[in-house]
Amino acid sequence: MLTTQQEKLMGELKAIVEKHGTDRSALIPILQDVQKCYHTISDFAMQVIADMLGIHPVEVNSVVTFYAFLNEKYHGKFVIRLCRTISCEMAGKAAVARQLENDLGIKFGETTDDGRFTLEWANCIGMCDQGPAMLVNDQVFTRVTPEKVHDILQMCEQSFGPHTLQKAEEHVL
Numbered sequence: 001m002l003t004t005q006q007e008k009l010m011g012e013l014k015a016i017v018e019k020h021g022t023d024r025s026a027l028i029p030i031l032q033d034v035q036k037c038y039h040t041i042s043d044f045a046m047q048v049i050a051d052m053l054g055i056h057p058v059e060v061n062s063v064v065t066f067y068a069f070l071n072e073k074y075h076g077k078f079v080i081r082l083c084r085t086i087s088c089e090m091a092g093k094a095a096v097a098r099q100l101e102n103d104l105g106i107k108f109g110e111t112t113d114d115g116r117f118t119l120e121w122a123n124c125i126g127m128c129d130q131g132p133a134m135l136v137n138d139q140v141f142t143r144v145t146p147e148k149v150h151d152i153l154q155m156c157e158q159s160f161g162p163h164t165l166q167k168a169e170e171h172v173l
Contacts, residue, residue: 081122081135088131099146
């Protein structure tokens with residue numbers, strides 16, 4: 001017997017699948033949309049997507065666990081990924097990382113208690129000539145300094161309304 005939340009999620013997943021189609025090639029765009037909407041891809045969502053695409057759930061799980069930008073674990077509304085390549089290291093990445101951790105009160109690999117921010121490392125974001133480089137969701141920031149970190153976080157806070165995020169536990173079914 002499905003809960004009301006699961007039924008609601010199934011309806012929302014059905015709309016996402018209808019948008020992209022039921023071909024196996026639609027799997028990643030479907031998962032990206034689910035990640036964007038819910039900040040996680042739950043086991044229940046993976047099962048429903050597998051059923052709708054007619055593939056085995058382990059295939060969906062394999063894709064989710066393989067790609068760094070897809071997550072089973074809840075991620076904040078703003079996922080901050082700091083490049084950790086040698087060129088960014090030489091350009092001052094360590095100071096930027098310290099500033100992010102200090103300002104947000106979390107370490108890399110963690111999400112703030114309010115569910116707003118997640119800190120992650122990125123192996124390369126292709127901006128080696130403009131490091132340190134950082135992604136906030138899909139937006140690239142280059143030549144980031146500890147001073148710029150405050151402005152970037154403030155920009156995120158300003159775009160964050162109280163109605164834009166539900167508690168993490170409401171998303172994980």
